[in-house]
Amino acid sequence: MSRLTAENVTLAYDQRVIAEDLSVAIPDQSFTVIVGPNACGKSTLLRALSRMLKPAAGSVLLDGAAISSLPAKKVARTLGLLPQSSIAPDGITVADLVARGRYPHQGLLRQWSGEDERIVRESMEATGVGELAERYVDELSGGQRQRVWIAMALAQQTPLLLLDEPTTYLDIQHQIEVLDLCAELHEEQGRTLVAVLHDLNHAARYATHLIAMRAGEIVAEGPPEQVVTADLVEQVFGLKCQVIDDPETGTPLVVPAARKAREAAAAGAS
Amino acid sequence: MSSTVKTDTGRNDSAATGRDTAARTGRPVRAVRTAGGLSLRLDVRTLVVSVLLAAVALFASVLLIGTGDFPMGPGDVLATLTGSGTTAQEFIVNDLRLPRVLVGLLVGAAFGVAGAVFQAVSRNPLGSPDVLGFSQGSTVGALLVIVFFQGGTFAIAAGSVAGGIVTGLAIFLLAWKGGIHGYRFVLVGIGAAAMLYAIVLYLMTKANIVEATQAVTWMTGTLSGRDWDQVWPLAIVCVLLIPLSLLYGRPLRMLEMGDDAAYALGVPVTRVRVVLLAAAVLLVAAATAAAGPIAFLALTAPQLARRLTRSPGPNLLPAGLMGAALLVTADWLSQQIFGADQLPVGVLTGLLGGGYLLWLLASERKAGRI
Numbered sequence: 001m002s003r004l005t006a007e008n009v010t011l012a013y014d015q016r017v018i019a020e021d022l023s024v025a026i027p028d029q030s031f032t033v034i035v036g037p038n039a040c041g042k043s044t045l046l047r048a049l050s051r052m053l054k055p056a057a058g059s060v061l062l063d064g065a066a067i068s069s070l071p072a073k074k075v076a077r078t079l080g081l082l083p084q085s086s087i088a089p090d091g092i093t094v095a096d097l098v099a100r101g102r103y104p105h106q107g108l109l110r111q112w113s114g115e116d117e118r119i120v121r122e123s124m125e126a127t128g129v130g131e132l133a134e135r136y137v138d139e140l141s142g143g144q145r146q147r148v149w150i151a152m153a154l155a156q157q158t159p160l161l162l163l164d165e166p167t168t169y170l171d172i173q174h175q176i177e178v179l180d181l182c183a184e185l186h187e188e189q190g191r192t193l194v195a196v197l198h199d200l201n202h203a204a205r206y207a208t209h210l211i212a213m214r215a216g217e218i219v220a221e222g223p224p225e226q227v228v229t230a231d232l233v234e235q236v237f238g239l240k241c242q243v244i245d246d247p248e249t250g251t252p253l254v255v256p257a258a259r260k261a262r263e264a265a266a267a268g269a270s
Numbered sequence: 271m272s273s274t275v276k277t278d279t280g281r282n283d284s285a286a287t288g289r290d291t292a293a294r295t296g297r298p299v300r301a302v303r304t305a306g307g308l309s310l311r312l313d314v315r316t317l318v319v320s321v322l323l324a325a326v327a328l329f330a331s332v333l334l335i336g337t338g339d340f341p342m343g344p345g346d347v348l349a350t351l352t353g354s355g356t357t358a359q360e361f362i363v364n365d366l367r368l369p370r371v372l373v374g375l376l377v378g379a380a381f382g383v384a385g386a387v388f389q390a391v392s393r394n395p396l397g398s399p400d401v402l403g404f405s406q407g408s409t410v411g412a413l414l415v416i417v418f419f420q421g422g423t424f425a426i427a428a429g430s431v432a433g434g435i436v437t438g439l440a441i442f443l444l445a446w447k448g449g450i451h452g453y454r455f456v457l458v459g460i461g462a463a464a465m466l467y468a469i470v471l472y473l474m475t476k477a478n479i480v481e482a483t484q485a486v487t488w489m490t491g492t493l494s495g496r497d498w499d500q501v502w503p504l505a506i507v508c509v510l511l512i513p514l515s516l517l518y519g520r521p522l523r524m525l526e527m528g529d530d531a532a533y534a535l536g537v538p539v540t541r542v543r544v545v546l547l548a549a550a551v552l553l554v555a556a557a558t559a560a561a562g563p564i565a566f567l568a569l570t571a572p573q574l575a576r577r578l579t580r581s582p583g584p585n586l587l588p589a590g591l592m593g594a595a596l597l598v599t600a601d602w603l604s605q606q607i608f609g610a611d612q613l614p615v616g617v618l619t620g621l622l623g624g625g626y627l628l629w630l631l632a633s634e635r636k637a638g639r640i
Binding site for chain 2: 100
């Protein structure tokens with residue numbers, strides 16, 4: 001079953017077409033990761049799924065209804081998005097920023113219920129920023145800040161959560177921290193997660209469902225063990241490699257071929 | 271909603287904050303909740319600041335009413351306002367001075383709220399009607415009437431409103447690109463301001479000395495000689511548009527985090543911007559028609575309010591109250607220092623606002639942000 005699907009969508013910025021006639025279904029309760037080389041349209045697809053970009057043709061459906069026809073606040077109670085770039089307002093505290101995630105559940109006369117307060121506290125604890133509640137967001141490290149933004153998205157309490165490159169600009173330990181957090185949300189809270197990731201090995205390790213894209217098309221999708229093969233990596237990324245079992249998790253691990261071997265292969269091919 | 275109201279602190283102050291940041295923890299936020307499911311989020315500091323600003327505005331108003339060729343003590347002013355003054359006092363207060371003070375309060379509030387909206391939408395502390403061309407548009411409208419039609423007060427006000435609205439529409443259309451975006455809006459506004467100012471200069475060359483004097487006085491911004499004819503239209507605009515703007519304050523706050531983040535939280539981004547900008551343009555046009563483009567008020571009031579409340583976000587209500595308090599106080603000060611109606615209030619707000627801006631730049635530079 002899929003609550004979120006895209007049906008024959010054409011995605012374009014102004015006149016520049018990124019993808020044509022693309023269809024995709026996000027399996028419920030999955031941790032879906034979209035991978036592909038730069039400019040393959042993976043972030044564009046995520047933007048369309050999160051209704052930031054209106055398809056030029058076709059439609060994105062949420063629970064069977066065209067997402068663009070649903071009221072913005074109603075969608076925001078079902079589908080959350082962690083955008084690639086967000087601006088923390090000057091002088092805002094962690095608790096205040098996370099509290100903003102409650103916006104779609106609030107109204108003029110229901111501004112700050114006991115439930116809001118509890119969920120904000122739980123979201124901060126789940127992301128390990130409870131200790132930082134009263135700190136100013138602009139004083140935090142990049143990893144801490146990203147966890148605060150994730151806490152805000154969590155406070156939105158949506159069964160579906162989309163993350164656009166949540167690990168970009170983070171050190172390796174913070175990348176793993178953020179991905180661990182995503183895995184916890186998926187496993188323990190049963191949320192459906194969709195993320196765009198750059199690192200194929202991270203994707204293979206954390207995803208339950210992988211979508212590989214190239215030049216605006218979906219080349220393969222399925223469980224990482226089936227999708228991540230040496231042939232596919234070469235087809236999608238144009239990179240010769242070996243795929244071995246990750247010694248830690250047994251998931252596929254991509255090891256790029258040595259430079260000399262790749263050069264020799266390139267020379268042989270031409 | 272007849273039910274118990276219980277008050278909770280929305281914060282636990284046990285949060286471990288580093289030693290160096292202990293002084294910089296957040297403000298207490300209180301939630302007022304009823305059993306019926308209503309809940310209001312109250313920022314204590316913002317509330318206190320707002321009440322104080324309102325008190326300052328009213329206090330300065332009473333002083334201002336008592337100021338002039340026929341001075342009156344605050345007691346007499348209050349007595350007259352509540353209907354127990356002498357006939358002479360009633361004439362002076364109700365017919366001569368009260369309209370001036372009301373225009374001052376309304377113009378100040380309108381500039382304050384509109385300035386906060388412009389700054390929030392353009393994501394730029396310099397995004398004010400003086401910088402974005404709206405004031406210049408109103409000025410062109412007023413000057414056209416003064417120079418080419420030798421119109422009276424009402425015609426000048428009408429010209430000013432028309433100029434402001436036409437400028438607003440033009441900037442909207444030029445800045446529109448699948449929505450209104452802060453950066454583009456600022457650049458278009460600055461371009462419009464430059465062109466409109468050139469037209470102002472051209473009109474001045476066409477004016478004779480009487481018209482030029484009238485034009486300069488209008489452009490400086492003054493509250494002297496305002497009567498009930500100016501109060502009513504402005505009051506109607508303010509009563510409609512200020513509450514509307516305040517209602518949109520919550521989604522506007524979300525827009526600060528960027529369009530994507532706001533949209534993801536269910537904020538109809540474009541609608542919020544269009545409604546608020548339209549309201550702000552109309553507020554500025556109405557206020558400018560009543561008192562002229564009072565320099566720097568829309569720029570400084572929101573910034574000062576923000577520093578006093580120490581609260582992130584647009585702070586529309588404190589900005590409006592700050593505008594009202596600032597303008598009435600500046601008018602009272604200018605009468606105290608320079609004598610009745612010697613100096614248009616716009617000169618003083620310009621001096622104070624410019625000084626404030628320099629201080630802001632200096633302090634931001636110290637903080638390493640510029």
